[in-house]
Amino acid sequence: MVTAAYLSKYFKRITIIESDDVLSDTFNKSTPNEILDYRCHLESPTSIGRSGVSQIYQAHIIAREGFNILHKLFPHLKDKLINEYDIRPYSLKNEARIVINGILLNQNLTEDFESLGIDRFTLEIALRKELCLQYGKQIEWICNARAIQLIVNQSANIVQGVKYRLKHNVGSPSVDIYGNFIVDCTGRNTSSTKWLKESFNLIVPTVQLHFGTGYVTFIGERFKTGDPSLDSKSILGSNGNIPENNIGYSISPIRTIKTDDENSLGTLSTIAICCVNSEYPPNDSYENLLEWTEEYLDSEINSILKSTRVCSPLIPYRRAIDDRKYVELLGKKWPQNYILLGDAMCIFNPQFGQGITHACRHARELRKIFDEHCHKLEDISYIFNRRASAISEECWLASTTSDWKTPTLKLIKTDKNGKIQTYQQGSNFDTANGSKLRIPLIIKFLQWYNYWFSHCASKSGQLSTDFLHVVNQSCNPLILIKPITFLQVCYMALIHHFRLSKN
Ligand SMILES: Cc1cc2nc3c(=O)[nH]c(=O)nc-3n(C[C@H](O)[C@H](O)[C@H](O)COP(=O)(O)OP(=O)(O)OC[C@H]3O[C@@H](n4cnc5c(N)ncnc54)[C@H](O)[C@@H]3O)c2cc1C
Structure with a gap:
C-alpha cells in the first residue's frame, strides 16, 4: 500500500493484486469496535479471510521511521487512529522499559520518541481505507486473486506482467495482466525465487537462518x-x-x-x-x-x-526465520521492470520489530529513484536492488548478530549456481559437503561490541538514545560505532578485563 502511494506520482494507473478479500465489508465497513472484536474473539485471521498474512494477529511494534513514512504519505491517518480508533500514543522517554541482551537500557533518554501503539490488524484496515480515500481513482484492487506466474520476454530479459487466478473460481483459467513495472510485495511466503527460476532459469543466492523462534x-x-x-x-x-x-x-x-x-x-x-x-x-x-x-x-x-x-x-x-535474497549479486542478470520489495526480499527475526519499517523504507527508496529523473525505466530494477539491499543489510546485521548465538542454529545457503549447503550449529559441519560452519568475523566482532555497548548504554542516557535511534531506523547504525562511543566501549571492556584478572 505504501509503495502504491509513493508510485502514484509516476504511474497513471496502479493495480494491486491481492490474494485475500481485503475489500470485503467485514474489513471495510466494520466500526473500530467491531474490528477490535474480530481481533479479540477470533482464533485466527483465517476465520475472516485474511490468511495471506499469517502473522497479522501477532504483536507488532512499528519503528518511528515507519510511522514517519506513513504520516507523510497519509497525513490524516494518525489523528483518525487516535480519535476514531482510540489508539494509544506513547512516549519512549517516559513510558518504556527496554532490556537488551539481559541489560536494562538507561531511562534518562536525551530525546523523546513518540510513537503509536496499535495492533497490526487495525493498522492494516485503517491504512487501506485511507489509501482508497486518497488514491482511490488511480489505484485498482483485484482481490481474491493469486499471482501464480510472471509473464516475461525471456530473450529481452524483461518481466511484462503477471498471471493470476481468481481464488473462488476453482479450476478457472488464469488471467494475464500487463504492466510497465511490477513490484512483487508478496511477503514472507513469496514464490518469487520459483518464478525467476521457471521464467529465466535464474537462481537467486539466499541465506536462511533457522533459530527456532x-x-x-x-x-x-x-x-x-x-x-x-x-x-x-x-x-x-x-x-x-x-x-x-x-x-x-x-x-x-x-x-x-x-x-x-x-x-x-x-x-x-x-x-x-x-x-x-x-x-x-x-x-x-x-x-x-x-x-x-x-x-x-x-x-x-x-x-x-x-x-x-x-x-x-x-x-x-512458530515459522519465523531470517531469510535474505541477495538480489544485488545478480547484477544485470536480474530482469528489467521487476523488483522484490519488503519481506519478499528479506525477512528478519521479528523480535527486533524491523519488518514493516524496512518495507516502507524500500518503498521510499524506490520513489527516490524515480524522483531523480535521470534513470531509464529499464535500469530501475538494478538500481533498486543495489540500494534496497543496503537497507536490508542494516536490518540484517541488527537481527542476525544475536541469532548466531542460538545453540541449535541451522544455516541454509544457496549460491547462484543453485548449490545448497546446510550447516547445524553444534555439529558444525555441512554433512553433505564436509565444510565447517564459521561465524563470520564481522558477526563475532558485533557480538563482542554489542555486549559491551549494552553495558555502557545501561549507564548512559545518550548511548541509550543513540541505540533507540538505530532500533527505530531513524539513524544509520554507524552512529553506535562513532569514535567517542567506540572508545567508551573499549574502555568498559578493558576495565572489566583487568578487574577480573586482578580478582
Ligand atoms: C511473529 C511476527 C511478528 C512480527 N513483528 C513485527 C514487529 O513488531 N514490527 C515490524 O515492523 N514487523 C514485524 N513483523 C514483520 C512484518 O509482519 C513484515 O515485515 C511485514 O508484514 C512485511 O510487509 P510486506 O508488505 O512486505 O508483506 P506482507 O505484510 O506479508 O504482505 C504481503 C501481501 O501479499 C499478499 N500475497 C501473498 N502472496 C500473494 C500472491 N501470490 N498473489 C497475490 N497476493 C499475495 C498477502 O495476502 C499480503 O496481503 C513480524 C513478523 C512476524 C512473523
Whole structure:
C-alpha cells in the first residue's frame, strides 16, 4: 500500500493484486469496535479471510521511521487512529522499559520518541481505507486473486506482467495482466525465487537462518501491580540473553478503554512471549503460560502478567526465520521492470520489530529513484536492488548478530549456481559437503561490541538514545560505532578485563 502511494506520482494507473478479500465489508465497513472484536474473539485471521498474512494477529511494534513514512504519505491517518480508533500514543522517554541482551537500557533518554501503539490488524484496515480515500481513482484492487506466474520476454530479459487466478473460481483459467513495472510485495511466503527460476532459469543466492523462534501473543487489560515504576511503563520489551536465556517478551498498548475499575490502567495491550532455540512457550492455557514464564522471566514481568486480564485467545506462531535474497549479486542478470520489495526480499527475526519499517523504507527508496529523473525505466530494477539491499543489510546485521548465538542454529545457503549447503550449529559441519560452519568475523566482532555497548548504554542516557535511534531506523547504525562511543566501549571492556584478572 505504501509503495502504491509513493508510485502514484509516476504511474497513471496502479493495480494491486491481492490474494485475500481485503475489500470485503467485514474489513471495510466494520466500526473500530467491531474490528477490535474480530481481533479479540477470533482464533485466527483465517476465520475472516485474511490468511495471506499469517502473522497479522501477532504483536507488532512499528519503528518511528515507519510511522514517519506513513504520516507523510497519509497525513490524516494518525489523528483518525487516535480519535476514531482510540489508539494509544506513547512516549519512549517516559513510558518504556527496554532490556537488551539481559541489560536494562538507561531511562534518562536525551530525546523523546513518540510513537503509536496499535495492533497490526487495525493498522492494516485503517491504512487501506485511507489509501482508497486518497488514491482511490488511480489505484485498482483485484482481490481474491493469486499471482501464480510472471509473464516475461525471456530473450529481452524483461518481466511484462503477471498471471493470476481468481481464488473462488476453482479450476478457472488464469488471467494475464500487463504492466510497465511490477513490484512483487508478496511477503514472507513469496514464490518469487520459483518464478525467476521457471521464467529465466535464474537462481537467486539466499541465506536462511533457522533459530527456532516462537511467539505466543494475546490481548490483555493491564491492572495495577502495586509498583508504580512498572505501572507507569506502557512499553516493555526484552530480547532475552541468548544463549543463557532464550526467552523474551514485548508489551505494547493498542487502545485506550473506558473503565470504572480504578485498578485498571485503562489500556488494552498486545502481549507477546517469544523464544529462540525452539524453547516454545505453551499456549494451551494462561495458567500454564504463567507457570512457564515464572521460570524464565524476571519477577517484574511476571507481576505484570499475573495482574493482566486476558481478552483474546493465546495465538502461537512458530515459522519465523531470517531469510535474505541477495538480489544485488545478480547484477544485470536480474530482469528489467521487476523488483522484490519488503519481506519478499528479506525477512528478519521479528523480535527486533524491523519488518514493516524496512518495507516502507524500500518503498521510499524506490520513489527516490524515480524522483531523480535521470534513470531509464529499464535500469530501475538494478538500481533498486543495489540500494534496497543496503537497507536490508542494516536490518540484517541488527537481527542476525544475536541469532548466531542460538545453540541449535541451522544455516541454509544457496549460491547462484543453485548449490545448497546446510550447516547445524553444534555439529558444525555441512554433512553433505564436509565444510565447517564459521561465524563470520564481522558477526563475532558485533557480538563482542554489542555486549559491551549494552553495558555502557545501561549507564548512559545518550548511548541509550543513540541505540533507540538505530532500533527505530531513524539513524544509520554507524552512529553506535562513532569514535567517542567506540572508545567508551573499549574502555568498559578493558576495565572489566583487568578487574577480573586482578580478582
Ligand atoms: C511473529 C511476527 C511478528 C512480527 N513483528 C513485527 C514487529 O513488531 N514490527 C515490524 O515492523 N514487523 C514485524 N513483523 C514483520 C512484518 O509482519 C513484515 O515485515 C511485514 O508484514 C512485511 O510487509 P510486506 O508488505 O512486505 O508483506 P506482507 O505484510 O506479508 O504482505 C504481503 C501481501 O501479499 C499478499 N500475497 C501473498 N502472496 C500473494 C500472491 N501470490 N498473489 C497475490 N497476493 C499475495 C498477502 O495476502 C499480503 O496481503 C513480524 C513478523 C512476524 C512473523
